Amino acid sequence: MTQQITRSGLDEAVKRSPRKWVYLFSEGNATMRDLLGGKGAGVAEMTNAGLPVPPGFTISTEACNAYYETGKHFPPGMWEQVLEAIKIVEQQTGKGFGKKDNPLLVSVRSGAKFSMPGMMDTVLNLGINDETVQGLVALTGNERFAYDAYRRFIQMFSKIVLDVDPREYEQVLDQYKERAHVKTDAELSAADLKQLVGEFKQIAERTSGQPFPTDVYKQLEKAIEAVFASWNNKRAIDYRNFNKISHTLGTAVNVQSMVFGNMGNDSGT
Numbered sequence: 001m002t003q004q005i006t007r008s009g010l011d012e013a014v015k016r017s018p019r020k021w022v023y024l025f026s027e028g029n030a031t032m033r034d035l036l037g038g039k040g041a042g043v044a045e046m047t048n049a050g051l052p053v054p055p056g057f058t059i060s061t062e063a064c065n066a067y068y069e070t071g072k073h074f075p076p077g078m079w080e081q082v083l084e085a086i087k088i089v090e091q092q093t094g095k096g097f098g099k100k101d102n103p104l105l106v107s108v109r110s111g112a113k114f115s116m117p118g119m120m121d122t123v124l125n126l127g128i129n130d131e132t133v134q135g136l137v138a139l140t141g142n143e144r145f146a147y148d149a150y151r152r153f154i155q156m157f158s159k160i161v162l163d164v165d166p167r168e169y170e171q172v173l174d175q176y177k178e179r180a181h182v183k184t185d186a187e188l189s190a191a192d193l194k195q196l197v198g199e200f201k202q203i204a205e206r207t208s209g210q211p212f213p214t215d216v217y218k219q220l221e222k223a224i225e226a227v228f229a230s231w232n233n234k235r236a237i238d239y240r241n242f243n244k245i246s247h248t249l250g251t252a253v254n255v256q257s258m259v260f261g262n263m264g265n266d267s268g269t
Contacts, residue, residue, distance in 0.1 A: 005088060005091050005092060006088075006091065007024070007084075007088050009084040009087060009088075010022070010024070010081060010084040010085055010087075010088060012084075013077065013080040013081045013083075013084045014077075014081060016077060016080070017076060017077025017078070017080065017081060018075070018076055018077060019062065019066075019075070019077070020060075020081070021059060021060055021062065021063040021066075021075060021077065021078040021081050022057055022058070022059055022060070022063075022078070022081035022082055022084075022085045023035075023036060023040070023044070023057060023058050023060065024056075024057045024085060024088060025040075025043050025044050025047040025053060025055065025056055025057060025058070025256075026044070026047050026048065027044070028040060028041055028043075028044025028045075028047075028048075028058060029041065029044055029045055029048060030042070030044070030045040032044065033113050034061065034113055034249075035060050035061060035062065035252075036058045036060060036061070036111075036252050037058070037061060037110075037111035037112050037113055037251060037252030037254075038111060038112065038113055038114065038115055039109065039110075039111030039252070039254055040058035040111050040252045040254050043056070043058070043254065043256070044058070054093075054256050054257040054258070054259050055088075055089045055092035055093055055256070055257050056089060056106070056254060056255050056256030056257055057082075057085040057088075057089065057254075057255055058111070058252050058253065058254050058255075059078065059082065059224065059252060059253040059254075059255070060252055061112070061113070061249060061250035061251060061252050062250070063075055063078050063228075063250075063252075063253075064228050064231055064250035064251050064252065064253070065248070065250040066078075067225075067228045068228075068232075068250075072225075072228075072229075074224075074225075079221070082220070082224070082255070083217075085255070086104075086220075086255075089104065089106070089255075089257055090104055092257075093257050095257070097127055097216055097217075098127060098129075098131075098132065098215075098216035098217070099132070099135070100131045100132060100134055100135045101135055101138075102135060102139060103127060103128070103132035103135040103136060103139075104127055104257060105125050105126060105127040105128055105132070105136075105149075105257070105258040106126050106127055106220070106255050106256060106257055106258060107122065107123065107124045107125075107126065107254075107255070107256050107258055108122065108123045108126055108220070108223040108224060108227060108253060108254070108255055109122045109123075109227070109253070109254045109256070110122065110227045110230060110231070110251045110252070110253065110254075111251060111252045111253070111254050112231070112245075112249055112250070112251040112252070113249050114243075114245050114249075116236060116239050116240070116245070121160045121226055121227055121230040121233075122156075122160075122227075123153075123156055123157055123160055123161065123223040123226070123227075124152065124153065124156060124258065125149045125150070125152060125153035125156075125258060126153065126157070126216070126219050126220060126223055127216045127219065127220075128149060128150050128153050129214040129215075129216060129219075130214065132216070133146050133147065133149075133150045133197075134146075136149065143190040143194075144189065144190035144193060147190055147193035147194050147196075147197055148185075148188075148193050150193075150197050151193055151196045151197050151200055154169075154197065154200040154201060154204060154212065155169045155200065157204075157212075157219065157222075157223070158200070158203070158204045158207075158208070158212075160223075160226050160230075161222045161223055161225075161226045162204055162207070162208040162210075162212075163208070164203065164204055164207045164208055165207070168203050168207070169200060169203060172196070172199055172200070172203070173185065173196070176188060176192050176195075176196060180192060220255070224253050224255075227251065227253045228251070228253065230251070231250060231251045232247075
């Protein structure tokens, strides 16, 4: 986009904090793997090379380590920097986080210095709720796509953030396919997926004991915390032990505007 990007809010948030915890992709480079993780440093390098990288930012490995040092609390000033960085991504994309018209959806991904494939957690389509899904329908003209993104988000968020057993979702999904006489998720109709969203939210509430979060900032907060927490899940610790990777490195968190690979048959994904 050609408009002037204002980042003064992020600069002010950094000044008020004990440390800079959040780096826009344009602020990093390939030499910053220790701080931004391999994924964050790579995305920064591609951004600076002028490649069409979807906008986003990286929360540093230092923030992850500080999270554990402060008894699993975000370090002072980190969340304020995240909020200001989201505003910049809104400017860069022309979309609004949590806004019904032209909603911004993001992915929240782990990214340590060394690649640990499949060991830590990722949340996609974050920022979707009952209001923003309507914006997605209006923008794409594709109700089925919008509700498929929504039900995928509920499944992923429930498993990773709310610690809900994913098998219950799969059982319900199988029942819907059986009733519709179809074999794959892709064959379910928009009406089926809309009903699934309602059922999935009920499963999440019943299993976790709390309503599924519709506030997009609460979704983001919980997803970032889940990625930090996944640094010390059993499979990640076992992987580091096996590959002789230090447990003190921490993981970065990459928050990036979504690009959808399931829009149609012309997608490379």
